[in-house]
Amino acid sequence: MTLLRSVSILLLCAGVAACEGSAKNNHHVGGGGGGGEPEPPSPSDTIRPAPAKFSCDASAVPTELPLPRLSRRQLMNSLRFAVDHALPGEADAVWTKLTPILARYPTDQRTPAPSDVKGGFSRLDQSIQQTQVDVMYDVGKAVAQELTSTDARRDALLGSCASDSQTSNDRTCLETFLRGWGARVLRHPLSTAEVTLFADIAGATPVDKAAVADVITTLLNSPGFLYRIEHGTTAGQPASPLSAFELAAKLSYQFWQAPPDDALWASAEDGSLLTESGFEAQLDRMLQSPRLRGSLDEFVSEWLRLDELPSLVALRNDPIYRSFVGAQMPTDATRTAMFEDVQLSAWSTLVSGGSVSDFLNDRRSYTADPFLAGIYGVPVWDGSGDAPVIPSQNRSGLLTRAALLATGTASTRPIHKGYLVRNALLCQQVGAPPPNASDRPPAPTDRMTTRQVVTQLTSGGSCGGCHNNSINPPGFVLEGFDALGRERGVERLFNPQGQETAAPSVDTSADVWLYDSEQRVISSAAELSRMVDESQLFESCVAQHYFRFAHARVESTSGDGCLLSELESVARSGAPMADLLKTIARHPTFKQRSFQ
Structure with a gap:
């Protein structure tokens, strides 16, 4: 999927009726790289905020996942938590030994919403495959064997009662371990029945290393570990308040993707989490913690589909790509830096008290990568102090970050960019491509610009309804940036040998429709960002x-x-x-x- 970033949305059309807004103004947008420059909208020509999308019916009953499965990331964090709490002094060494087997656990698949061609979140993958079951058993067994591999490790888990000369206290020794470590790993205090259930697995040798390993393996493969189980506190009621420990787990997995830490656990134990002041104190603490960043990074990356950016070096031997890039080739680290630039923009906005609009319009660069800093025209940022402001006024924020502009090729992807704006940033659905749609991204030739080629391929027939009115215009406005995210005024065209054949001016004008009658002819990314922001879509x-x-x-x-x-x-x-x-x-x- 990542090799050709826009394969699945190349000719994204399914007739005019499938496109929002296509019935409003079915006129031709853009042309062949020429034409007169439109008058830019005046500052007073603002976009009206769109009507609110959602409304409240107090009598409606929300649906819930019947049994939320831990995502892969949440599961890995939970396993690391279990190791850290079992052998804090040796946790790093144990985890290193486990890495190969942990890597076998399947990756969650990002699941788009119905009618969306792309996008989605890996958290939405709640499927259970046999591979997951098999690998998780192996993982649980490997963790258990590592934690009990020596008498010293076994004793560190259970205490001195595991190695003293008495055998009468062995069962109590194991049960104490379960009430402590086991409760933290399963995220609730274990009942007497649960303690008995797990302890019985060890049979007549409760502190034998192999027997303890069997207990740990079973515990790590139990539903209470693999799922986030919520029973509530009021049996038989249609809606039941969560227990303090269920609430603690829900908070920690929501914001930290991990089990409750000691402070959150303590607030559940003493009941303060169930008070308004106690809940607010923990919520504030969690949102002010650096541990929140992992969850925010995942949200931003998957929402904006950053992983769709292909390698920036895969075509390094291609003559056209080499000529397009120039003397200095980007690296794999540059691609990673592009992701982090977006993630850090969101993080900086959040910790500084900025709004959603501030994130859209953030013009600071958050990169230490020299290549990416060069694209933005700023010095590298060392992570301390204020990040440098990007000097170009047309570099308007999120829409013009390199991660959303780069393609890994020598040609831009206006269809991909237009769909990203329409679907990921405005939450507007566009019809799926017809069965006979091309599976090759439109690319410029030695005589035709990207815009000319895209227009020629998509402006006619049933495709025109979607492309002319919904998809292409935002992408054409962003043609002021090349396939590395560098600002440009001309598009350099090349022959197959990588020789430059022409450099026509880039046409960034487009008639952009947002909703209802809110439509403007614009010609810059800054104007597009302003339209998007003012609409509040x-x-x-x-x-x-x-x-x-x-x-x-x-x-x-x-x-x-x-x-x-x-x-x-x-x-x-x-x-x-x-x-x-x-x-x-x-x-x-x-x-x-x-x-x-």
């Missing part, structure tokens, strides 16, 4: 995507309308991004389990 879209990420499922606009409406309102209000995250946790549905 971006803010509504972020709220929708974060809901999906937080709940590991696609929303029901009726059943989930109240929470979605609240998230949308917060995102549109200019409130800090952190408030969007807090809204999830503060909503009544977060603290209860629905059994309807």
Whole structure:
């Protein structure tokens, strides 16, 4: 999928009826790289905020995942937690030994929402495959064998009672271990029945290394470890409040992708987590912790589909690519730096109290990679102090970050970019490509620009409805940046031998429709960013995507309308991004389990 970034959306059309807005103004957009320059919109020619997308029906009942499975990342973090709490002094060494077998656990598949051609979050993959079951058994067994590989490690787990001369206390020794380490790993205090169930696995030799390993293997393969089980505290009710430990686990996996730490566990033990002040104190602490960044990075990366950027060096021997790039070739580290630049923009916005709009418009560079810093025209950033501001006024923020512009080839992908803006940033669906759509990304020739080729291929027939009105215009506006994300005024064309044949001016003008009658002829990325921001469709879209990420499922606009409406309102209000995250946790549905 990553080799050709836009293969699945090359000619993204399914008739005019499939495209939002195509019935509004079915006129031709863009042409063949020429034409007069449009008048830019005046500052007063603002876009009206779009109507709110979501509404609340207080009588509606939200749906819930029946049994949330830990994602791969959450599972790996939970295993590391188990090792750290078992043998803190040897955890790194143990984890290194486990790495090969851990790598065998299948990767979660990103699952798009219905009618979306691309996108989705790996958290939405709740499937259970036989491979997962088999590998997890091997993982649990390997962890158990490492933790009990020597008498010293066994004694560190169970205490001196495991090696003293008495045998009468062996069962108590194992049960104490289960009530301590076992409770933390399963994320709730174990009942007497649970302790008995696990301890019985050891049989007549409760502290024998092999017997203890069997107990640990079983525990790490139990539903209480692999899933986030919520029973609630009121049996027989359609909606039941979560216990303090269930709430602690829900918070920690939501924001840290890991089990509760000692402070959160203690707040569950003493009951303070169930008080309003205690809950708010823990929520604030978690959102101010650096551990939040891992979850935010995953959300931003998957929402913006950063992993679709192919290698920047795979075509290093291609004559056209070499001529396009120039003397200095980017590296694999540059590709990683492009991802981190977007992730750090989101993180910086969040920790500084910035809003969703601030993230869209953030013009600072967050890279220590010299190649990427050169693209932005800024010095490298060492991570301390204020990040440098990108000097070009047309480098307008998120839309013009290199991660969203680069393609790994010598040609831009206006179709891909247009679809990304339309679908990922505005949450507008576009019809799927017809069965006979080309599977090759349109590329410039030695005489035709990218825009000319794309227009020629997509402007006619049923394809024109989607491409002319929805997909192509945002992508054409971004043609002011090349396939590495460098700002440009001309598009250099090459023959197959990599010799430059022409350098026509880039046409970035397009008639961009957002919603209803909100449509403008614009010619720069800065104007496109302004349109997107003023419409507040971006803010509504972020709220929708974060809901999906937080709940590991696609929303029901009726059943989930109240929470979605609240998230949308917060995102549109200019409130800090952190408030969007807090809204999830503060909503009544977060603290209860629905059994309807």
